[in-house]
Amino acid sequence: MQRLMEGYSRFRSKVFPEHSELFARLAEGQKPQALFIACSDSRVMPEMLMQCEPGDLFPCRNAGNLVPPPTETTSGVAATIEYAIRVLKIPDVVICGHSDCGAMKGMLQHEHLDELPLVKSWLRHAGPSSRWLRGMLRAAESFSFERKLKMLTEANVIMQMQNLLAHPVVADGLKASTLKVHGWMYDIGSGRLESFDSELGVFSAIADGQPPVSKTAQPELNITKRGIHV
Numbered sequence: 001m002q003r004l005m006e007g008y009s010r011f012r013s014k015v016f017p018e019h020s021e022l023f024a025r026l027a028e029g030q031k032p033q034a035l036f037i038a039c040s041d042s043r044v045m046p047e048m049l050m051q052c053e054p055g056d057l058f059p060c061r062n063a064g065n066l067v068p069p070p071t072e073t074t075s076g077v078a079a080t081i082e083y084a085i086r087v088l089k090i091p092d093v094v095i096c097g098h099s100d101c102g103a104m105k106g107m108l109q110h111e112h113l114d115e116l117p118l119v120k121s122w123l124r125h126a127g128p129s130s131r132w133l134r135g136m137l138r139a140a141e142s143f144s145f146e147r148k149l150k151m152l153t154e155a156n157v158i159m160q161m162q163n164l165l166a167h168p169v170v171a172d173g174l175k176a177s178t179l180k181v182h183g184w185m186y187d188i189g190s191g192r193l194e195s196f197d198s199e200l201g202v203f204s205a206i207a208d209g210q211p212p213v214s215k216t217a218q219p220e221l222n223i224t225k226r227g228i229h230v
Helices: 002-018 020-026 077-087 102-108 117-125 130-139 145-164 168-175
Strands: 034-039 057-062 092-098 180-187 192-197 202-205 222-224 227-229
Touching: 002 020, 034 077, 057 077, 077 092, 077 168, 092 145, 102 117, 102 145, 130 145, 145 180, 145 192, 168 180
Parallel strands: 034 057, 034 092, 092 180
Antiparallel strands: 180 192, 192 202, 222 227
């Protein structure tokens, strides 16, 4: 806690005065560029990753970067999506998974969740169907745990993109071409970002300054030795 208090002191004495005009504008309202749905993992910092200023992103963070159905109202994710698109008129939604994700590890090692009933319940919204997961594990029996984890994390991003379509405000925005949905993967160790291309069925690196792919994913997933395809 002492480190946090020291950080706040630096913010008040140095950072805030240098950006006082920005904060004065933000005090009047916000107009973020994207709704950024990311994992709660402390190593994932969307504002640092995208080098954003306050007011640029509308973040929504939870374990596993999940998008429950709109009927699930206890987590607040559906309300955040609705407000971001309908009120703030945000034109882009990013779902960003990441390497070494604890939530995805929980799906692969579900026996570890017995002492975490709330986490176990939340992960019902994660990944593709349990039938697909069982198929993946059979097909990838010879794969390392790390490779299985990467495949599952990518599949989860794809399925959360698809889950977004169940939200009426998202479906309306896509139909009206006022909204784009992006599926990204962030590698913590390298700082690399990859974007999902639904036509090729793969994640590919986002080049510096290159606009990311924004096509909506399809729900049918297949496993090959190269990875996940749709």
